[in-house]
Amino acid sequence: MKLCGFRISNYHNKVRLVLLEKGIAHEEDDACKPSQEAAFLERSVLGKVPFLEVDGAVLTESDVICEYLEDAHPQRPLLPKEPLARAKVRELNRCIELHLELVARRLYKEAFFGGKVSDETKREVEHALEKGVRALARLARFEPYLAGSTLSLADCAAYVHLPIVSMASRAIYGRDLLEPIAPLKDYLRMLGERECFARVNRDRRDATAAMQR
Numbered sequence: 001m002k003l004c005g006f007r008i009s010n011y012h013n014k015v016r017l018v019l020l021e022k023g024i025a026h027e028e029d030d031a032c033k034p035s036q037e038a039a040f041l042e043r044s045v046l047g048k049v050p051f052l053e054v055d056g057a058v059l060t061e062s063d064v065i066c067e068y069l070e071d072a073h074p075q076r077p078l079l080p081k082e083p084l085a086r087a088k089v090r091e092l093n094r095c096i097e098l099h100l101e102l103v104a105r106r107l108y109k110e111a112f113f114g115g116k117v118s119d120e121t122k123r124e125v126e127h128a129l130e131k132g133v134r135a136l137a138r139l140a141r142f143e144p145y146l147a148g149s150t151l152s153l154a155d156c157a158a159y160v161h162l163p164i165v166s167m168a169s170r171a172i173y174g175r176d177l178l179e180p181i182a183p184l185k186d187y188l189r190m191l192g193e194r195e196c197f198a199r200v201n202r203d204r205r206d207a208t209a210a211m212q213r
């Protein structure tokens with residue numbers, strides 16, 4: 001199987017974390033950028049990354065890819081066995097991606113790429129982010145992992161997405177909207193000490209530095 005994307009992409013890095021944590025042998029094309037060109041759309045239906053080439057098929061959508069990896073490679077599970085506990089991990093994932101990352105994404109143009117975002121968008125996003133943060137604060141357990149005592153897909157999502165949400169909110173509002181979730185900083189630091197997480201983070205930094213050169 002081959003993971004295609006690039007190492008600055010938070011969604012790409014989430015899948016990479018899952019592959020590495022589960023110890024799944026794989027190849028990587030890490031120079032694969034999103035595109036709306038016809039040839040690329042043949043590979044990735046929405047022109048996005050990451051996507052996974054596996055057994056002659058292509059899978060898109062990082063959460064679908066992660067669940068496929070979990071089903072096809074049950075070793076070192078990142079989802080609990082019990083249905084309700086599995087659903088709680090997915091609930092955390094959904095909260096982080098749909099109600100925090102996707103919302104904050106509307107700020108990235110100004111926060112990271114020198115563009116401009118309207119004041120109306122900033123107000124809308126701030127309000128929506130506050131709701132997402134409130135929800136995450138209720139759902140997150142930090143025992144010591146996000147969903148409980150074992151590492152899960154929710155930790156992979158949190159590690160790649162939440163620092164970007166913090167950075168974007170600091171850039172636009174002059175404050176970190178995730179700050180009210182007090183245990184978050186130590187939790188992210190703890191994850192960063194795991195070998196696979198440290199590796200993905202190091203590769204992300206190297207890729208960012210290479211891009212800025």
Ligand SMILES: N[C@@H](CCC(=O)N[C@@H](CS)C(=O)NCC(=O)O)C(=O)O
Pocket residue numbers: 008009010011012034035046047048049050060061062063
């Ligand atoms: N829901 C998608 C989101 C992936 C995504 O937005 N990837 C970004 C790179 S981080 C991308 O390809 N953006 C280009 C675009 O949206 O056209 C997933 O989970 O895989």
